[in-house]
Amino acid sequence: MLKYKTLENISPEVLLETFNESFSDYFVKLQLTKEQLERKLISDSIDLSLSAGAFESERLIGFILHGIAPVDGEKAAYNAGTGVIPSKRGQQLTKLMYQFIQPFLEAAGVKNCYLEVLEQNIPAIKSYESVGYTLNRTLICFKGIPQIREDRKQYAVLALKEMDWDKWASFWDWQPSWQNAITALKNIGSGNNSIGIHLDEKLVAYASYNPQNNRISQFAVAKECRNQGLGSALFQYIFNENKAEVSLINIDANAAGTISFLKSIGLAAFVNQYEMKK
Template structure:
């Protein structure tokens, strides 16, 4: 067994191994080449920081990773770990981490972050044995948005840029990696940014991708809640995507008002994840 980074590795071969690895996952899914390229781009996956396990020169396992520096702390995000069925039971995930951690340390990275499906006890135990601990539970919602009576005083306008300082002041919880400011700041061309205005004042916003129908962020000014502002924002999203189903992943479970609202407008929480961290 050989371990090396995936720098310059063929994406088509990675796609084949990715889909085989996740074909019997707790929540099975399948990516096209276009979607894998989109994942690599939008989640800032760096193949030179990602690692593969090779047997007879064939990829049998991988960890896809991205990195950022936040408040002086170097963080590596695990955007996907997979091992093909025939390669399991050989401790490959531990061996891949053993290989890549020295490279991460050279880049002043000392924190690892990942998400694992709630209920996937085998994976949770495996990551705990690797030194990861659960830091929060994240709820994943999807479904069709219901139209309900909304506040006619609120005007929705498309914004040309991210207003991060204002947006952050509206939020109670921090988004996970995929919906973080760090990831979204380079995705403006792929996103629609809507602002909810009461008069001339911005009182709410949402950021979403209408092609993949994914909502990344939504928040309302703390001083203007319970006024139907989020309802107006979601109604605008519904109209933009012609009533098709949407997803909003990784809502921190401590935000009970958010969960209640999403359920009220028709989205369902069918899957949840644990965010796990390890420092070294």
């Protein structure tokens, strides 16, 4: 007998076990440690009281994790992870969990819902379309060892002690996805390192990244200061910390300038995702 419940009473250990079992055969390797799951719950603004679980004989066999935060001034939900353990697939559990949780989201005042799905995951895309999601944009993930010219101009890269979020946003050409948004960076706090370059005592470039795995959440250069090596200096600094490849997820496919820069320093796309919305 299947039952559906919200997840505010689930233990972290049970959630971790089901999460990892659900993603054990995923297109991209995804197995989290307890600490990584805790970071995800915090950074993605996950509200377990608005997240759904499918239970069989009290065992968690499927879940939808929802982050809750404002987007463009309206309360939004973000599907931070949907999983069903391999032995229980083919029963439309994702659709049934959505049907269960939708009234909770509406009662909480959620206006829009977002998610990301790998472009090759056709069954998941069809499942999401069946509950009302449509394609919003394509996102590209990059990784690699930065190849920075030795003769480039040198800049002083310094740790940022205070975050001027409005200043950062003024550098953008495109909106970061949920996992990389300013809300996520505020949630993470000191879990990310933030660095910047100043010219004439004004911030003109910045980056925020996870020092544990060199995952860059955000980087940007002031529009009037581009093509001067500032972005390269940021990436060189991050790489030099532990001499490991860097990665970025969810670059907007229409962000031609960002993509051109990443390719110019030797990074390569390794997976594409669709951002979907309803």
